[in-house]
Amino acid sequence: MALKIENISKNFGATPVLRDISLFTEDGEFLALLGPSGSGKTTLLRIIAGLELPDAGAVRFRDKDLLAKPVRERRIGFVFQHYALFRHMTAAQNIAFGMNAKPRRLRPSRKEIRDKVAELLSLVQLENFGGRYPTQLSGGQRQRVALARALAIEPDLLLLDEPFGALDAKVRRELRRWLRDLHERTGLTTIFVTHDQEEALELADRVVLLREGTLEQMGTPEELYHEPASAFVFDFLGDSVSFPCEIKGGVAVIAGAGVPIIGPHPHDGPATAYTRPNGFDVAPGDGAGLAAKVRSVLLAGPDARVDCVLDSGGAIEVRLPLDVACKLAPRDRVTVNPRTVRVW
Amino acid sequence: MSDTASLERRSHAARDPGPMAAVFIVLTIAFMTVALILPLLAVFVEALNKGIGLYLSSITESDALAAVRLTLFVVAIAVPLNIVFGLAAAWAVTKFEFKGKQLLLTLIDLPLSISPVISGLVFVLLYGAHGWFGPELRTLGIQIIFDVSGIVIATTLVTLPFVARELIPLMQAQGKDEEYAAATLGASTWRTFLQVTLPNIRWALLYGVLLCTARAMGEFGAVSVVSARVRGETATMPLEVEILYNEYNATGAFAVASLLALFALVALIAKTILENQFAGDLAAQRRH
Numbered sequence: 333m334a335l336k337i338e339n340i341s342k343n344f345g346a347t348p349v350l351r352d353i354s355l356f357t358e359d360g361e362f363l364a365l366l367g368p369s370g371s372g373k374t375t376l377l378r379i380i381a382g383l384e385l386p387d388a389g390a391v392r393f394r395d396k397d398l399l400a401k402p403v404r405e406r407r408i409g410f411v412f413q414h415y416a417l418f419r420h421m422t423a424a425q426n427i428a429f430g431m432n433a434k435p436r437r438l439r440p441s442r443k444e445i446r447d448k449v450a451e452l453l454s455l456v457q458l459e460n461f462g463g464r465y466p467t468q469l470s471g472g473q474r475q476r477v478a479l480a481r482a483l484a485i486e487p488d489l490l491l492l493d494e495p496f497g498a499l500d501a502k503v504r505r506e507l508r509r510w511l512r513d514l515h516e517r518t519g520l521t522t523i524f525v526t527h528d529q530e531e532a533l534e535l536a537d538r539v540v541l542l543r544e545g546t547l548e549q550m551g552t553p554e555e556l557y558h559e560p561a562s563a564f565v566f567d568f569l570g571d572s573v574s575f576p577c578e579i580k581g582g583v584a585v586i587a588g589a590g591v592p593i594i595g596p597h598p599h600d601g602p603a604t605a606y607t608r609p610n611g612f613d614v615a616p617g618d619g620a621g622l623a624a625k626v627r628s629v630l631l632a633g634p635d636a637r638v639d640c641v642l643d644s645g646g647a648i649e650v651r652l653p654l655d656v657a658c659k660l661a662p663r664d665r666v667t668v669n670p671r672t673v674r675v676w
Numbered sequence: 677m678s679d680t681a682s683l684e685r686r687s688h689a690a691r692d693p694g695p696m697a698a699v700f701i702v703l704t705i706a707f708m709t710v711a712l713i714l715p716l717l718a719v720f721v722e723a724l725n726k727g728i729g730l731y732l733s734s735i736t737e738s739d740a741l742a743a744v745r746l747t748l749f750v751v752a753i754a755v756p757l758n759i760v761f762g763l764a765a766a767w768a769v770t771k772f773e774f775k776g777k778q779l780l781l782t783l784i785d786l787p788l789s790i791s792p793v794i795s796g797l798v799f800v801l802l803y804g805a806h807g808w809f810g811p812e813l814r815t816l817g818i819q820i821i822f823d824v825s826g827i828v829i830a831t832t833l834v835t836l837p838f839v840a841r842e843l844i845p846l847m848q849a850q851g852k853d854e855e856y857a858a859a860t861l862g863a864s865t866w867r868t869f870l871q872v873t874l875p876n877i878r879w880a881l882l883y884g885v886l887l888c889t890a891r892a893m894g895e896f897g898a899v900s901v902v903s904a905r906v907r908g909e910t911a912t913m914p915l916e917v918e919i920l921y922n923e924y925n926a927t928g929a930f931a932v933a934s935l936l937a938l939f940a941l942v943a944l945i946a947k948t949i950l951e952n953q954f955a956g957d958l959a960a961q962r963r964h
Contacts, residue, residue: 383856403859410860416853420875429871430861485861 334359334521335380335489340389342375342545349375350386351545357523357538362515364536365525368568371542373525374413377491380523381410393488409482413494415474417466423477424449424462430485452480455514472503483518492524496531508535529569533557541565559595563676566606573612573648575622577605577675584673587644589620595674605673610651613669614638614660621669624648629660640668719937722930734931742908743916743932746824750912751892754832758888759881762839767873770847771855784840792834796901799830822904827912830898835891842884843877850876883950890943894936 335357342350350372357363365373378384380391382403391398398406417426427449431440440448453462456476466474475495482490495511496504512535515522526532532539533553541548541556549561560566563574575586579600583590586605615621624640627647636657641647650668652660660666724731734740765784769777787795801807803820813820820826854876858868874881896914904910907919913936920929 381860383860403856404862404864406860407862408860410857412853412857414853416857418854418857418872418875429858429863433858433861433863433867481857481861 333357334361334394335523336390336392337376337380338390338392340376340379340386340391342372342379342384342386349545350379353389353542353545353547355540355547355550357521359521360519361521362512362535362537363521363523364532364539365523365542366527366529366532366539366568367542367548368527370544372545373527373542374493376542377493377523377525380489381408381491382406383410407485407488409485409487409490411475411478411482411490411492411495413497415466415478417474417478417481419466422463422465423458423469423480424453426466426477427452427462427481427484429481448484452484455483456480457510470503471499472507475499475507479514483520487520490520490522492522494525494527496526496528504531511535533569541568543568560674563604563606566674566676571609572606573609573650573670574604574606575646575648577603577673579603579675584675586670586673587620587622589669591670592672593675594672598675603675605670605675607670607673609649610635611671611673612648612650612652613671614640614650614652614656615667615669616660616664617667618665619667621667622648624666624668626660626662626664626666628662629657631657640666642668716937719930719933722926723934725930726927730927731931731934734928735935737928739907739911740916740928740932743911743913744935746827746911747893747913749824750828750831751889753828754835754892755885755889757832758835758839759885761836762841762843762884762888763881765840766843766847766877767869769844771852771873781844784837784844787834787836792830792895792897792899793901795833796830796898799826799833799898799902821902822910824910826902827899827910830902831892831895834895834898835888838888838891839881839884842880842887846877846880847873879950879953883947886943886947886950890940890947893939893943 333356337353337355340350340353341348353372353376365376367373375384379386380398382398382401385399393406417423418429421429428445431445431448434440449462450459453459456479458473458476458480461469461473461477466477469477479492479495496507499507508531524535533556536553538550538552539556540550543564549556549565551559556565557569560569566572577584577586577591579585579593579598579602580590581600582593582597584593584603584605585591591605623643625643627639627641630637630639631654635651636654637649638652638657638660639647639649648668723734765780768774769781800821802809803813803826804810805814805821807821810821818825820829854872855868858872863871894914895912896918899912900915900918903912903915905915905919907916911919913932917929917933917936920932
């Protein structure tokens with residue numbers, strides 16, 4: 333176990349930001365701290381780095397107390413959301429900063445520093461950009477310089493705060509893949525903070541989902557997606573549709589139709605059922621199930637988006653295969669049935 | 677739609693000034709001529725009125741030279757003190773959270789809003805022969821009021837806000853992330869200050885130092901209260917001007933005044949050059 337966080341709590345004034353958080357990382361793991369804004373994920377990252385102090389709890393790294401060490405002795409690489417590059421230094425000078433800051437007896441020679449900077453510049457694919465100032469680099473290039481600068485101190489742990497937050501969608505996807513490759517090559521234990529579930533599910537070995545300062549669920553992306561521990565997890569990891577139902581003998585009864593339940597089964601009685609927009613069958617005409625009228629059918633895309641108005645009030649948007657959806661037209665009467673639901 | 681219309685109107689107004697704009701421009705130039713340019717010219721005209729020979733002998737006269745020396749001496753102490761204070765205050769206010777921060781920010785501005793004469797009087801009240809600490813200081817053999825040390829302290833206090841006020845808004849805008857980054861990279865506080873913070877604020881600092889210097893050289897109010905006004909000993913350049921003028925030595929007074937004005941002009945030109953440099957720097961940082 334590389335990093336171990338035990339019962340961390342933190343308040344900003346009277347507002348609790350983190351409540352009794354415990355988690356760990358394995359050596360070489362790529363961990364995502366996921367959550368909506370205000371969930372405390374960045375604060376947790378800053379506590380690990382030493383930029384904030386917790387009110388209670390412990391942070392251990394390979395069984396050593398990290399909280400007892402000042403920031404500069406922790407050997408933790410930190411990449412800031414807005415890069416925080418030294419604006420008056422070139423990319424190469426930025427990368428060399430950490431090595432130059434070492435005490436004289438531990439400092440590498442000038443040649444070693446120069447070689448290391450060249451090596452890191454090539455690692456982040458910026459061989460010809462060492463002489464540029466931050467203002468002369470694009471967002472994605474700055475991000476990679478910030479990463480190279482953090483790697484230059486040969487950290488035990490790498491922390492990334494919303495690493496793709498300030499970049500446009502295309503650059504984000506490219507950098508994401510590149511970061512995954514880089515992690516596989518360096519094998520460095522890495523924790524990154526994100527509010528983007530897609531990013532967390534695609535990149536991380538394990539995901540920690542935070543909500544209002546509490547740990548909602550921790551597990552592999554598959555576990556989180558297929559075995560969500562709560563309605564919040566289910567809702568946060570993708571589009572979700574919910575409606576009231578009645579639990580009777582192990583099935584969810586929705587408008588007269590019995591629907592199988594996956595995941596934990598609650599006791600009989602009224603409850604709320606959840607499913608994904610692509611988890612529905614839509615049949616023409618009236619039958620057992622949610623009676624509705626088609627409002628619009630959108631066929632432009634890999635699957636069709638069908639907007640239905642429920643007779644019971646409200647609307648749901650379902651996703652159907654194109655060949656099924658093309659038989660539907662606005663104002664058709666249909667019966668909508670979820671194939672399976674989760675109930676909380 | 678209405679947005680683009682108003683934008684067009686605005687840029688239109690900026691391009692060709694209408695009759696109102698012409699009135700404002702003429703008024704401004706007229707006012708500046710009467711209040712600034714004419715007096716400045718008058719200083720040099722009056723100084724050179726009785727010939728260059730008298731002018732040169734006026735400014736090389738021993739008391740005048742002593743006044744120049746004293747002024748430069750006071751500046752040489754007051755400005756470095758305010759650099760240290762300004763850096764410390766700006767660093768504390770912008771990089772740390774503490775109680776009473778707002779009060780400190782308000783106090784820094786106090787010397788700008790209080791008349792310097794009052795500052796001088798307060799010093800007399802505190803350290804004068806009959807002041808609160810006067811008797812104690814006298815038994816220790818320390819004289820502040822009517823001495824050079826009083827002039828230095830009064831000047832330092834009056835010029836205290838200039839460096840800090842230039843640095844605080846810039847450092848607030850720059851935030852703390854670069855300092856945090858330096859810490860995670862293993863840099864000590866001192867190295868972080870020298871290699872990260874100081875280079876980021878160098879133009880603002882220089883600008884503040886120039887303003888502070890110009891103000892320190894010209895300080896009259898507080899200094900006139902705490903100085904004994906002995907020519908050749910405790911008369912700074914502004915005091916020397918007043919003393920000469922009161923002695924009906926107009927040429928002498930204007931000669932010294934012209935020197936002071938020249939110093940101020942040099943500072944102003946340096947400031948303008950820096951301002952251009954500093955503006956480019958700031959714009960670059962905003963893009964960053």
